[in-house]
Amino acid sequence: MRLSAIDLACHRGGRDVFEGLSFAVSSGEVLTITGRNGAGKSSLLRTIIGLARIAHGKLALEGGDAELTIAEQAHYLGHQDALKPALSVGENLRFWTGFLGARGEHIRPALDAVGLDELADLPAAYLSAGQRRRLSIARLLAVKRPLWLLDEPTSTLDAAAQQRLTGFMRAHLTEGGIILAATHGSLGLGATQELRLDDLRASAAAAMAEQEAP
Amino acid sequence: MSPLVAILVRDMRIAIRVGGGALMGVLFFLVVVTLVPFAVGPDLALLKRIGPAILWLAALLASLLALDRLFASDHEDGSLDLILMSRAPLELVVAVKGIAHWLTTGLPLIVAAPLIGLFLNLDPPAEAALVLTLLVGTPALTFIGLIGAAIAVALRRGGLLLAVIVLPLTVPVLIFGVAAANAAVAGPVPFGTPFTILCALTLASLVVGPFAAAAALRQEME
Numbered sequence: 001m002r003l004s005a006i007d008l009a010c011h012r013g014g015r016d017v018f019e020g021l022s023f024a025v026s027s028g029e030v031l032t033i034t035g036r037n038g039a040g041k042s043s044l045l046r047t048i049i050g051l052a053r054i055a056h057g058k059l060a061l062e063g064g065d066a067e068l069t070i071a072e073q074a075h076y077l078g079h080q081d082a083l084k085p086a087l088s089v090g091e092n093l094r095f096w097t098g099f100l101g102a103r104g105e106h107i108r109p110a111l112d113a114v115g116l117d118e119l120a121d122l123p124a125a126y127l128s129a130g131q132r133r134r135l136s137i138a139r140l141l142a143v144k145r146p147l148w149l150l151d152e153p154t155s156t157l158d159a160a161a162q163q164r165l166t167g168f169m170r171a172h173l174t175e176g177g178i179i180l181a182a183t184h185g186s187l188g189l190g191a192t193q194e195l196r197l198d199d200l201r202a203s204a205a206a207a208m209a210e211q212e213a214p
Numbered sequence: 215m216s217p218l219v220a221i222l223v224r225d226m227r228i229a230i231r232v233g234g235g236a237l238m239g240v241l242f243f244l245v246v247v248t249l250v251p252f253a254v255g256p257d258l259a260l261l262k263r264i265g266p267a268i269l270w271l272a273a274l275l276a277s278l279l280a281l282d283r284l285f286a287s288d289h290e291d292g293s294l295d296l297i298l299m300s301r302a303p304l305e306l307v308v309a310v311k312g313i314a315h316w317l318t319t320g321l322p323l324i325v326a327a328p329l330i331g332l333f334l335n336l337d338p339p340a341e342a343a344l345v346l347t348l349l350v351g352t353p354a355l356t357f358i359g360l361i362g363a364a365i366a367v368a369l370r371r372g373g374l375l376l377a378v379i380v381l382p383l384t385v386p387v388l389i390f391g392v393a394a395a396n397a398a399v400a401g402p403v404p405f406g407t408p409f410t411i412l413c414a415l416t417l418a419s420l421v422v423g424p425f426a427a428a429a430a431l432r433q434e435m436e
Binding site for chain 1: 220287290299
């Protein structure tokens, strides 16, 4: 399986977020997306799953299920945790598992893996920020999907939880999954492909300056 | 469990939990209707005459009450992103959310209406007609409200904006709902005429509401 982007551009709110972006990630590989605040890391992830419109360029997933769109084969872990405070921890996860069309047998093991099994009956309103994040990570484990798009996955997680997340990502890669992560810190996965959105903008600006220069 | 069943179960569960919309809607309905006799005075003939209109107005306001959070809460906590990504057609998801909203706020009003009708000196035939018109008409209120709820998300404003958008659109439903209820008691128009139009309005809103609301939500995302 291989996710590739050719000359991708995204405009949001009347401004170019990024342009001329190309990358390719294959099964078992990680692409980390770095850049300063506002460089377009989140916009890139949202563009890939169709939550922001592609202004220009092409995006393709080869070797996936041809019947499904990229978004339907992807998990998106955004800034918000998509949890309902009125529902319990277990009910929240059960809802997403059901909504994403998976069977329920992985719910318990997933809660176990993120260390929330003892809190399954607690309303999500009482969870801390880190626990909420762990619960939304449990969604990635309960429903199998090949493509993981993670937006600052380690924010609010403590050191132990970060290590667990690294373990989940390793396991996902070994199973042939693909991970795209927008991050400031290290994911603990060793050397990974890196996409620097700052450089991209700098080189685009330089190219434009050259054109205008003569 | 299919995606749509999952949404239905989740929304109904949230609505009936403490602080959810279901109980608040009925209590609001009760309070508004109870206030009327205090304001109008103990004129039983007058109450009887305006009773159906009062109940309809109260039902309209009560069904608006929880509506502005319908998509806004999903938008704020990121659930809407995951819903938009999914395979389930947005129009159907929106319709199912409307059904869940009606089952938890509209249906309790209809159950409470005969009891509350006693406060307004309505006799049994009038109450039966009123319950029937509410049963047919309140889904229209919810599904017209869906459009307003989705636009409120797109404009990032909740609360009063929703009322300003939705209330004018509900005027036809109100007219024919009250007309049918009155016709059953007083005449001279037969009950069937306004009631059939009310049914038509509801059917039209069941179709138009989800499509318009889904379009507004998609627009918001871009």
